[in-house]
Amino acid sequence: MHDAHASRPGETAVPLTASAVLVNKVGLHARPSVKLTQCAKGFTAKIELALSADGPWTDAKSPVKVMRVKAPQGATLHFRVTGSDGKAALAAVLALVHDGFGEA
Amino acid sequence: MAEIHLTGRAASPGLAIGPVTMLTAAVARRTASDDPAQEAAALRAAIEGARAEIANQIKTIRGDVADILEFQVAMLEDDALAEPAYGVISDGITADHAWRLALDVEIAGYRAAEDEYFRARAADIVDIRDRVLAHLSGVDTVARITSGSIVAADDITPSAFLAADWSHGGAIALAAGSPSSHVAMLARARGAPMVVGLGPLSWNGQPPALALVDGDAGTVIFDPEPETRRLFEQRMAVANAAQAAADAACLESARTADGRRIAVLLNIAAPEDLAGLDPAICDGIGLVRTEFLFEAAQGLPDEDAQYAVYRRILEWAEGRPVTIRTLDAGGDKPIAGLTIDNERNPFLGLRGIRLSLARPEVFRVQLRALCRAAVHGALKVMLPMIAVPSELDRANALLDAEFTALRAEGIACAHPPLGIMVEVPAAALRAEDFGAAFYSIGSNDLTQYTMAAARDVGAVADLNDTGNPAVLALISRTVEAGRKRGVEVSLCGDAAADTRLTAALIATGLTILSVSPIAVARLKAAIAKVRS
DSSP states (O other), X not given: OOOOOOSSTTOSSSOEEEEEEOOSTXXXXXXXXXXXXXXXXXXXXXXXXXXXXXXXXXXXXXXXXXXXXXXXXXXXXXXXXESTTHHHHHHHHHHHHXXXXXXX | OOOXXXXXXXXXXXXXXXXXXXXXXXXXXXXXXXXXXXXXXXXXXXXXXXXXXXXXXXXXOOHHHHHHHHHHHHHHHOHHHHHHHHHHHTTTOOHHHHHHHHHHHHHHHHHTOSSHHHHTTHHHHHHXXXXXXXHHHTSOOSOOOOTTOEEEESOOOHHHHHTSOOTTOOXXXXXXXXXXXXXXXXXXXXXXXXXXXXXXXXXXXXXXXXXXXXTTTTEEEESXXXXXXXXXXXXXXXXXXXXXXXXXXXXXXXXXXXXXXXXXXXEESSGGGGTTOOGGGSSOEEEEOOHHHHHSSSSSOOHHHHHHHHHHHHHHHTTSEEEEEOOOOBTTBOOTTTSOTTOSSGGGSSOTHHHHXXXXXXXXXXXXHHHHHGGGSEEEXXXXXXXXXXXXXXXXXXXXXXXXXHHHTTOOOOXXXXXXXXXXXXXXXXXXXXXXXXXXXXXXXXXXXXXXXXXXXXXXXXXXXXXXHHHHHHXXXXXXHHHHHTOEEEEOSGXXXXXXXXXXXXXXXXXXXXXXXXXXXXXXXXXXXXXX
């Protein structure tokens, strides 16, 4: 479901981007937001998300800010990642979204 | 004093009676410092104190409640929450005032959300706000609820709910609130009746002493007259007895005495019919009537409004099959601006699929909304009043066209299987001629068309009998056609809930019956007695 047009993998200065559709029941809700931010915090890379490919971008490590996005089910989440472990971070957050945050 | 009747939305089912506890926000007093640095430190300590307190609570619990509290911990651990508060503290505002200002902005943001699930999170932020304020003032502001009492409040926080003992009765009556709130979820889990959206709770003089809460109907009566109370207590006694019997059986899947598995599905008219119901009581939804969408005041519903409703129902079903019937207007269900007025014989006129095919611009909108909703669960779509195969073929072509168009536009969608209602004798007699994905027998119309007797005409009502061998023969014939074609056959009319007919229906070979939620327990009990 995600476009793997990750621009130049391995390159750290240029942000990596990808998107995925929110499939879990209630969107990026309380529990999913907590899971996503917990996952994001496990990486040093700067991880941001947005509802549109051109932002506005939100810090994916802040549950307060992620909840403010109020992303509903069916919305496309765009991610933008910068940092040395960016590739792994992007794969991890995408996997979480695809998996419906484990709530299907 | 006259009794006060209020109507809201049912958020957690059940009946309760008890003394009223008015929950009003306790005002905490604290002596503030003039030094912004000290105020900032006080806020920091209060946030940490609140966080530690919740983290401690989590250790002892599991499941949904733990998730709710973990969310609060995550929010409190995030500096972004208090950032605006620290900003105004440095301008000389006291810590408690600054925190309240910052959190109230956050709360207002949730209350303004379009999505009800996000709106319902406002109560969690209120909870966070008040807990930190309590730590700032050193006073316990979490209101104590006496066990067994009816809590009347504007809204109630998860903390206040969790601090009370709900094992000895009690209920919740809220002026605001939401059935999607965490408290509503908790109330359903703990079996505490809850009604929300009652509107302003204002009294002339004395607050009420006693209240009756009907969490099924969504009503509350304050200070009931003795007779009202007596009738309510009678209802409670009956409901308690029935509940005890039904609870035991309801979550079990239905089997006949000789072990044949019968699927029991639900008939619903609106998503509200599912409030407080555990999906585990059924094997899916056999009939969603969509007429209610079209009866609402503001004209015909648009695609997004329909999609939102269909999706809510599919989400409730948690992957169980959901059969949504396309608009079945006409006959005894006129819809302004759509059905024909003054038809000479509306039951033999332009109704059901005939009307949808005559008004494709309305039908297409519904088909699009259904295709979009289909990605959210196991959706099946059912056409009412089918008499000849060409009606199914034409509807199928329209469905294909809308599905293809959506896909071309890049909109998430799926092509649901298309089945037919078997309610016109012509369709029952030649069911195998229809390329339907399933058959669902509409016993009400099938009976009245077969017996040429309306059930609302008293003089012929005894002829309107689904148990008549002619009607049962048509049902058997449909079941046989389904067996030959390898497609499912269900029955979703009132006959499914008539337990005098259960044995006869199962004898036709039917294995899927669909009834209104209230009839599930009774039907399962009746099935258990059937021996073929």
